[in-house]
Structure formats: C-alpha cells, structure tokens
Amino acid sequence: MRTKITLKSAAALLAAASLVSPAFANNGAEHQGIPHLDHVFLIMMENHGYYQVLNNPNEPYLNYLISSGKVNLATNYFAVGHPSLTNYLEVVGGSNFGVRSDNSPNWGSASCTPNIASGIVNADNAGGNAPVQVDTGSVCPISGTGNDAETPAVDNWNEVGTDSKGNIVVPYLADLDGVKSLPAAPATGITIADQLVNAGKTWKSYQETLPLGSVFGVNYSNGTVTNLDFDSTGHSTLLAPLTSKSVVQAYAVKHNPFAYFKSVQEGTPRGNGLENVVGFDGPDGLYADLARGDVPSFAFIAPNQCDDQHGRGNADAFCAFDFGDVNGFTNGTTANLNPGLIQQGDVSIQRLVEAIHASPAWHEGHSAIVIVWDENDYSGITSTPNGLFPPVNQNKVVLTVETNRGNHGVQSSNYYNSFSLLKSIKQALGLPCLNHACDPDVAAMSDLFGGGDHDNR
Numbered sequence: 001m002r003t004k005i006t007l008k009s010a011a012a013l014l015a016a017a018s019l020v021s022p023a024f025a026n027n028g029a030e031h032q033g034i035p036h037l038d039h040v041f042l043i044m045m046e047n048h049g050y051y052q053v054l055n056n057p058n059e060p061y062l063n064y065l066i067s068s069g070k071v072n073l074a075t076n077y078f079a080v081g082h083p084s085l086t087n088y089l090e091v092v093g094g095s096n097f098g099v100r101s102d103n104s105p106n107w108g109s110a111s112c113t114p115n116i117a118s119g120i121v122n123a124d125n126a127g128g129n130a131p132v133q134v135d136t137g138s139v140c141p142i143s144g145t146g147n148d149a150e151t152p153a154v155d156n157w158n159e160v161g162t163d164s165k166g167n168i169v170v171p172y173l174a175d176l177d178g179v180k181s182l183p184a185a186p187a188t189g190i191t192i193a194d195q196l197v198n199a200g201k202t203w204k205s206y207q208e209t210l211p212l213g214s215v216f217g218v219n220y221s222n223g224t225v226t227n228l229d230f231d232s233t234g235h236s237t238l239l240a241p242l243t244s245k246s247v248v249q250a251y252a253v254k255h256n257p258f259a260y261f262k263s264v265q266e267g268t269p270r271g272n273g274l275e276n277v278v279g280f281d282g283p284d285g286l287y288a289d290l291a292r293g294d295v296p297s298f299a300f301i302a303p304n305q306c307d308d309q310h311g312r313g314n315a316d317a318f319c320a321f322d323f324g325d326v327n328g329f330t331n332g333t334t335a336n337l338n339p340g341l342i343q344q345g346d347v348s349i350q351r352l353v354e355a356i357h358a359s360p361a362w363h364e365g366h367s368a369i370v371i372v373w374d375e376n377d378y379s380g381i382t383s384t385p386n387g388l389f390p391p392v393n394q395n396k397v398v399l400t401v402e403t404n405r406g407n408h409g410v411q412s413s414n415y416y417n418s419f420s421l422l423k424s425i426k427q428a429l430g431l432p433c434l435n436h437a438c439d440p441d442v443a444a445m446s447d448l449f450g451g452g453d454h455d456n457r
Contacts, residue, residue, distance in 0.1 A: 038364075094438070126159060
C-alpha cells in the first residue's frame with residue numbers, strides 16, 4: 001500500500017523517531033566487504049548539512065524512512081570538498097581530478113591539457129589569494145594520468161570571498177570534518193562508468209529536465225532551451241526579448257560528472273558515451289526504464305536544481321534559495337532555510353523511491369538505493385577560535401542505504417566519506433577500486449550495505 005507522507009503527519013513521525021532506540025554499528029568494526037548487487041540506484045541531493053535534514057519537519061518522508069527503520073543511516077558521513085562538481089567527481093571517480101570549481105566542460109577540446117596532467121588547479125579563487133597557480137576557465141576533458149588537487153582541511157581562498165556589494169559571503173569553510181586534509185595524489189582520469197563498460201556492465205546518468213536532443217555542449221537547461229540557444233551576451237534573435245537570465249537553470253552540467261570525461265564525450269569504448277545521459281521522462285528515461293525493469297547496473301540519479309534542494313534565484317517559492325539571516329547566512333541548523341525548497345526535495349525523494357520500489361528490477365535479484373547530499377550549505381554550528389561567522393564547520397551530510405535483501409534500521413557511527421561510498425558501490429558491482437577509493441584508510445560501508453558486523457533495530 002502506498003503511504004503518502006504529508007506535513008500534517010510530520011510531527012507525529014518525528015516524535016516517534018525519538019522513541020526508537022537506534023542500533024549503532026560497532027565503531028571501528030572489521031569490514032568484510034560488500035555483498036554482490038545487481039543494481040545500485042544513487043540519488044544525489046544538494047547543499048544541506050546533516051542537522052538541516054535530520055528531523056526537519058519539512059523533510060517528513062526521508063525522516064519517516066529513517067525513524068521507521070526502513071533504511072540504514074550513516075551518522076558520521078562526510079562530503080570531501082566544495083563546490084558541487086568537486087563532490088560529484090569524487091563520488092564517481094574517487095578524485096577531484098584537479099577540479100575545485102563548478103566550471104562547465106571545455107566540450108570536445110583536443111588542444112587543452114587536463115588539470116591532472118598540467119598540475120594547475122581549476123578553481124574559482126573567490127578569495128583572490130590562491131596559494132597556487134589556478135585555472136579559472138572551462139574544464140578540459142578529463143583523461144590520462146597525473147595528480148589531483150590538494151583538499152585542505154579549511155578552505156580560506158577558493159569557495160570563499162565577497163559578493164558584488166563587498167559583503168563577506170564565506171570567510172572560510174571546512175572540507176571533510178574540518179580537521180583532516182588530503183594532499184595532492186596520483187589520479188587516473190576515469191570513473192566507475194569506464195570500469196563498468198570494461199566489465200560488460202551498464203550505467204546511466206539520469207538527469208532531470210534535460211533538453212530534447214543531444215546533450216553535447218549543454219551546460220544548463222530548463223527542459224526547453226539551453227545555453228546553446230543564446231549568444232555570448234545572453235541574447236537570442238529567435239527568443240527576443242527573452243535573455244538567458246530568464247532561464248531557470250534546472251538542469252546543470254555540474255551535477256552530471258560523467259560529461260566532463262573525454263571517454264564519455266567521445267563515446268569510447270562503445271556503450272560509454274553521452275547516449276547514457278538521459279532525462280527522467282521519455283521512452284528511454286528513468287521512469288520508463290523503471291517501469292520496464294530495464295535498468296543499468298549503476299543508475300546515477302540527479303533531480304534538477306529545484307527538486308534536489310539546491311534552489312535557484314529566479315524561480316518560484318518552492319525553488320528559491322534558503323533565506324538565511326539578515327546577512328544571508330544559515331547556521332547549520334533548520335533555522336533560516338526555505339521550507340518550500342526542503343519540502344520540494346523531500347517529495348522528489350519520495351517520488352523516486354516509490355518508482356524504484358514499484359519497478360520489476362527491485363523485486364528481482366539484489367539492489368540498493370543510496371540517498372546522499374553532495375555537501376553542506378557552507379554553514380556550520382561549531383564555534384571558531386576567532387569568532388568569525390559563519391564558523392568553521394564539518395562537511396557532514398546525510399547518507400542512507402536501503403537494500404532489498406539486507407538488514408534495515410542500522411545506524412552506523414563509523415567514519416565514512418565520498419570515497420567510502422565509491423568503494424562500497426564498486427565492491428557491490430564487482431569492480432576494482434579507483435583513485436582515493438583505494439586509499440588504505442578508506443573503509444567500505446559493509447555495515448550499511450549488509451556485509452559486515454552490525455546490529456539490527
């Protein structure tokens with residue numbers, strides 16, 4: 001029976017959550033690996049920290065899944081860096097590949113040098129005080145080998161700076177837990193997609209609100225028009241008097257990490273190209289695939305920026321950015337969030353999860369649904385030594401796992417991060433580790449995926 005979670009029932013559900021004794025996995029337990037999975041569905045949400053999602057009354061469905069023990073919860077999971085694209089690359093490739101920006105791809109370029117090869121970091125340098133040489137242009141198609149970019153524990157130069165009025169937007173922010181850092185390390189310019197195809201398996205990147213036709217060169221779209229419909233000044237003879245500023249950028253290529261790789265742009269090997277990037281609708285889209293039970297081994301699912309809780313500044317009230325305080329800041333809690341944006345994302349999660357549950361693929365073989373936020377919203381609740389606001393914070397986010405054959409209601413306090421997620425998915429699909437997912441201190445989530453020591457609720 002379908003259960004619809006509404007705002008009226010949210011308070012009761014959250015109250016019930018406080019009565020449930022969570023079953024915590026043994027901290028530091030030995031990890032024995034992940035059971036085989038036929039399908040992994042990864043749903044990517046946006047820009048909200050752990051304490052902004054957990055027990056938020058405007059997030060009733062997800063909190064119902066957690067409080068009722070229908071999913072497993074990581075209580076100590078961290079995104080690696082900032083901004084969005086960096087996190088997406090790390091989730092599917094185990095590296096930032098020298099990219100610490102949301103810049104669009106340099107589509108099809110054969111003359112530029114990938115950042116892992118040049119050693120130059122593609123970054124925003126919003127603080128204007130970069131300690132290293134940076135590239136602020138479009139991202140060269142990722143390929144080859146080299147070194148990725150350092151991830152400092154605290155960023156005080158890249159995703160920080162001032163707005164157009166000179167107001168401090170983010171004086172500094174934390175990567176990972178605000179204590180750990182990652183030095184630049186060797187990286188190979190491929191993702192799980194390349195490995196899946198080489199292993200005879202399949203993948204798709206399901207991107208909501210894609211335009212019709214080819215996605216090559218598309219950096220944003222509202223489902224009707226794209227950046228390709230406007231010139232460099234943002235104008236179009238055909239669409240006048242509308243300009244590019246009129247377009248709600250629902251689809252964003254920065255949330256489609258596979259599009260940044262040379263192998264995918266060129267479609268090599270066969271089965272590894274942009275034809276694997278499809279929308280939610282249409283005969284080859286997400287919902288049609290689910291209805292047929294014809295789903296790939298790895299389904300990367302990215303709702304649009306109104307449905308993933310990212311928000312847009314020129315959209316309606318249920319897609320508007322979080323309100324913030326008088327200075328535009330949030331503080332890592334549910335205060336000053338846009339309740340409409342939160343609810344919009346929660347309904348999107350419910351729609352996706354119920355569609356997966358209704359698919360024949362969910363009832364055959366072994367599958368898992370992972371729901372994760374890419375990063376926090378650059379806010380925090382940890383005090384700082386010098387009193388600056390927003391404070392240095394942990395990049396801690398919510399991650400849940402539901403399997404159709406494993407244990408439910410597990411809550412794990414083991415330390416995990418984006419590389420742990422990639423390592424776990426790779427083990428489940430029988431693939432070798434890749435880049436930072438191979439690091440000896442990166443643990444697979446065996447307790448959450450049902451493969452290690454754990455307790456049951």
